[in-house]
Amino acid sequence: MDPEMTMLECEDAMVKAVEHAMNEFGAVRTGKASPALVEGLDVYVHSYGSNMKLRQLAMITTPDARLIRIEPFDSATLTDIDRAIRESRLGLNGSIEGKVIRLPVPVLSQERREQMVKLIKQMGEEAKVRVRGARREAIEELKKGEKDGDITEDDLHRLEKEVQALTDKKIVELEQHMLNKEKEVMTV
Numbered sequence: 001m002d003p004e005m006t007m008l009e010c011e012d013a014m015v016k017a018v019e020h021a022m023n024e025f026g027a028v029r030t031g032k033a034s035p036a037l038v039e040g041l042d043v044y045v046h047s048y049g050s051n052m053k054l055r056q057l058a059m060i061t062t063p064d065a066r067l068i069r070i071e072p073f074d075s076a077t078l079t080d081i082d083r084a085i086r087e088s089r090l091g092l093n094g095s096i097e098g099k100v101i102r103l104p105v106p107v108l109s110q111e112r113r114e115q116m117v118k119l120i121k122q123m124g125e126e127a128k129v130r131v132r133g134a135r136r137e138a139i140e141e142l143k144k145g146e147k148d149g150d151i152t153e154d155d156l157h158r159l160e161k162e163v164q165a166l167t168d169k170k171i172v173e174l175e176q177h178m179l180n181k182e183k184e185v186m187t188v
Contacts, residue, residue: 001145003159010138010163014131014170021127021174025181028116028123029090031108033068035060037092038103043084045077057081068092068103075099108185116185124178128171135167 026036039055054060058072058081072078082101085094094103108116139160146156 001141001148001150003142003145003151003155006138006141006145007159007162010134011166013134013137014166017127017130017134018170018173018177020130021123022177024123024127025120025177028120028181028185029105029108030116030185030187031105031113032065033062033103033105035062035068037090037105038068038070038085038088041084041088041090043077043081045080047074047076047080054081054084066105066107068105070094070101070103071099072101113185117182120178120181120185124174127174131167131170131174135163138163 023040026034027040029037035055039053039060041054042051043054043057044051045057054070057074057077058070061069061071063069070081072081078096078099078101082094082096085092085101085103092103092105094101142151142156142159142163145151146153151159
């Protein structure tokens, strides 16, 4: 057991948990058009016979603050993309205009903004659980190394403190991202 490797794996898992949360936050509607709202949408393409992410099928742009413009690379996928948007939980209805889908983003009501904040908090808590899970796994691995005689008891305590410090740092980072996203959602 290599304690440095355990620490690196722990940090990597925590960084991935924070990045995943940030990607989830990006998909939360704020009343402002953003390609991140739809780019991760799964689209079943009948002609290809498989699911693909929208960003793989189309160019997504925001010509103004209230509109998302989706231009498929293959115009045969236009109806599949439109269907996926309508079936998603985004609450957006696009219109097909030629070879382009125009997706107006309506202003959010206060009630809907509050629901979005709850969703953000839930996503943030799930990310914190993933960070704490990485901490638990690292500490278990370190304790196993101490039991096997790979590291001393003093090293175990020092490394546990390092893991806890890293955990605290990532939790604070997550909370800051949550606060920023909540502020963005609540801004009219």
